[in-house]
Amino acid sequence: MKNVTGLDLVKLIAGSHGTLGFLTEVTFRVLPVPQTQETIVINGLSAADAVMAMASAMALSLEVSGAAHLPPSVGGLFLDGRLREGGATLLRLEGRSASVAARAQDLAAKMAAWGGVTRLGEEDSKIVWRQVRDVHPYCDGTQKPLWRISMAPSVGHRLVAAMARESSIDAFYDWQGGLIWMRMEDGAEPERLRGHIKALGGGHATLMRASDVIRAGTPVFEPQSVAINLLSAQVKHKLDPAGIFNPGKMSVNF
Numbered sequence: 001m002k003n004v005t006g007l008d009l010v011k012l013i014a015g016s017h018g019t020l021g022f023l024t025e026v027t028f029r030v031l032p033v034p035q036t037q038e039t040i041v042i043n044g045l046s047a048a049d050a051v052m053a054m055a056s057a058m059a060l061s062l063e064v065s066g067a068a069h070l071p072p073s074v075g076g077l078f079l080d081g082r083l084r085e086g087g088a089t090l091l092r093l094e095g096r097s098a099s100v101a102a103r104a105q106d107l108a109a110k111m112a113a114w115g116g117v118t119r120l121g122e123e124d125s126k127i128v129w130r131q132v133r134d135v136h137p138y139c140d141g142t143q144k145p146l147w148r149i150s151m152a153p154s155v156g157h158r159l160v161a162a163m164a165r166e167s168s169i170d171a172f173y174d175w176q177g178g179l180i181w182m183r184m185e186d187g188a189e190p191e192r193l194r195g196h197i198k199a200l201g202g203g204h205a206t207l208m209r210a211s212d213v214i215r216a217g218t219p220v221f222e223p224q225s226v227a228i229n230l231l232s233a234q235v236k237h238k239l240d241p242a243g244i245f246n247p248g249k250m251s252v253n254f
Contacts, residue, residue: 012235018246020239034094037065038104039120039128042111044086047071047157051177053114055153057091058176060110062103066092066129069173074137078128084118092129132174138183138209145188145210145218146181151203153177162196163189188218221250 013020042053050069057064068090070078075088091111093103108117120128138146151159156177163169168185182193188210197203204222207215224232232250239245 017249019236019249021245034096034100036097036100036122037092037094037125037129038100038122039066039125040091040093040104040107040111041083041118041120042089042091042114043084043116043118045069045089045115046087047160047173047177049114050087050089050173051153051157053089053111054091054176056114057107057111060107062093062107063095064091064107065094066090066132067174067176068129068132069177070132071172073170074172077137078131079120079124082124083128084116089114090128090132092125132172135181137170137172138181143209143211145184145214146208147184147188147193148206148208149180149182149193149197149203150175150178151180151197152201155200156180159196159200162200163193166192188214190218194222 013023040057042050045053047069054067054069058067070083070088070090072085072087075083076085078088091107093100093107095103104119108119111117135146138144149156149159153176156173160169160171160180160182163171163182167189169182170185171180171182173180188207190205190207193205197205206222207218207220210218
């Protein structure tokens with residue numbers, strides 16, 4: 001790791017999808033696995049209210065380690081349908097058992113102002129967050145286009161609402177609303193999606209799954225400006241002058 005003034009190769013390589021080089025040795029610094037975890041569930045919130053509730057929870061000194069919102073369209077697909085109908089907003093707490101128990105009680109009391117609150121114990125909490133991580137509702141064996149969208153948490157629900165008015169979509173939220181998983185029922189509609197993202201202040205949309213036909217005509221990664229594209233090409237040429245690392249993977253032409 002190079003944390004001094006100059007070229008930070010760690011940050012440069014991260015996210016380059018193998019187009020700048022490959023790693024031959026990796027050293028990880030890891031933290032202990034939390035002793036336990038619990039999840040506070042706020043039931044029945046709209047996406048807009050859920051974003052505000054998650055923001056208020058993250059602002060507390062209770063060390064909330066995860067915040068996600070599952071709208072009614074997907075809520076029943078988690079925990080074998082054991083989440084209540086009407087959508088679920090999830091807030092995770094991790095750590096030592098006594099600490100988690102005390103913080104969960106405090107968090108549940110504070111979140112009651114937003115709506116009905118239930119709690120998930122350790123095992124159900126682990127399952128539901130694994131399902132959130134693995135995008136469980138959309139692992140259905142189809143090739144329906146699936147987008148991974150990153151943008152400001154405060155406007156993500158507005159993007160989903162704008163797309164839903166014009167297209168047949170489904171979506172849920174992770175990262176306090178800053179990460180949106182959006183499945184399109186028909187075409188990928190990259191121009192419409194990226195147009196709304198730009199109008200809402202910007203972000204990134206990556207096409208994670210689609211049929212070969214849709215992939216052939218759809219930029220997988222967020223298109224870069226001319227200036228950024230030129231800079232990326234110059235960096236690529238310096239690190240890979242022969243063009244052998246994943247050629248054509250990213251949107252930039254090398």
